[in-house]
Amino acid sequence: MLRQRVITAVVLLALLLPALFAASPLPFALFTLVLISAAGWEWARLNGATGTVPALATGALLAALCGVSLMHPPAIGGAGGLWLVGTVAWLLGGALVLRSGPAGWPKWPPLLRWALGLALLWMAWAAMAQARNVGINFLLSVMCVVWAADISAYFCGRAFGRRKLAPTISPGKSWEGVYGGVAGVLLLALGWLWMESQFSLDSPSLFLLLRQRLGVGGLLLAALL
Numbered sequence: 001m002l003r004q005r006v007i008t009a010v011v012l013l014a015l016l017l018p019a020l021f022a023a024s025p026l027p028f029a030l031f032t033l034v035l036i037s038a039a040g041w042e043w044a045r046l047n048g049a050t051g052t053v054p055a056l057a058t059g060a061l062l063a064a065l066c067g068v069s070l071m072h073p074p075a076i077g078g079a080g081g082l083w084l085v086g087t088v089a090w091l092l093g094g095a096l097v098l099r100s101g102p103a104g105w106p107k108w109p110p111l112l113r114w115a116l117g118l119a120l121l122w123m124a125w126a127a128m129a130q131a132r133n134v135g136i137n138f139l140l141s142v143m144c145v146v147w148a149a150d151i152s153a154y155f156c157g158r159a160f161g162r163r164k165l166a167p168t169i170s171p172g173k174s175w176e177g178v179y180g181g182v183a184g185v186l187l188l189a190l191g192w193l194w195m196e197s198q199f200s201l202d203s204p205s206l207f208l209l210l211r212q213r214l215g216v217g218g219l220l221l222a223a224l225l
Helices: 002-020 026-046 052-071 080-107 110-134 136-160 175-199 208-224
Strands: 164-166 170-174
Touching: 002 026, 002 136, 026 052, 026 110, 052 110, 080 110, 110 136, 136 170, 136 175, 164 175, 170 175
Parallel strands: none
Antiparallel strands: 164 170
């Protein structure tokens, strides 16, 4: 599994970095649009779509939503309230879904599950596109938080994992992995603050621990599905 993760990371970085550091934000927005369309395909399959047509239709619909937003930048950059609503919905909805456990999620109406996933995936793409518009440093800080939390949690969980985090949802995850993820994010924050003081990068890195905690919830939700 570790080998697959490393290979996947190398391939994605080789594709991502040229788009990320392009002079215009457009290549990055288009690259992530392709990725999020693939996520739409996978979301349809997770919701029990049979055959390729429903999955393709979901991916195409998501790509169309992102494309319309890309052609109308105010739909992304000018919707400050949207991020607040989305964050609150993620916190409350994620807690509700996790509380219901593996037995509760299938009881939700399939159409509602499909629509909620579509909305969340669109917001994920819009957030990445807007982060690139804010600045490369800001976007990299967000990505590095995810990478640091995931890598630290993975290795700490494998090395020290004893107490299960949510055994009915994801038996392999442990509290030691969570603490390792927090430690990794804190070390990243210290390193990032030092770089900002030395090289005057264009944007501070904020809410690192909040992002890490949201990431833990996201991992558990993915495991539940």
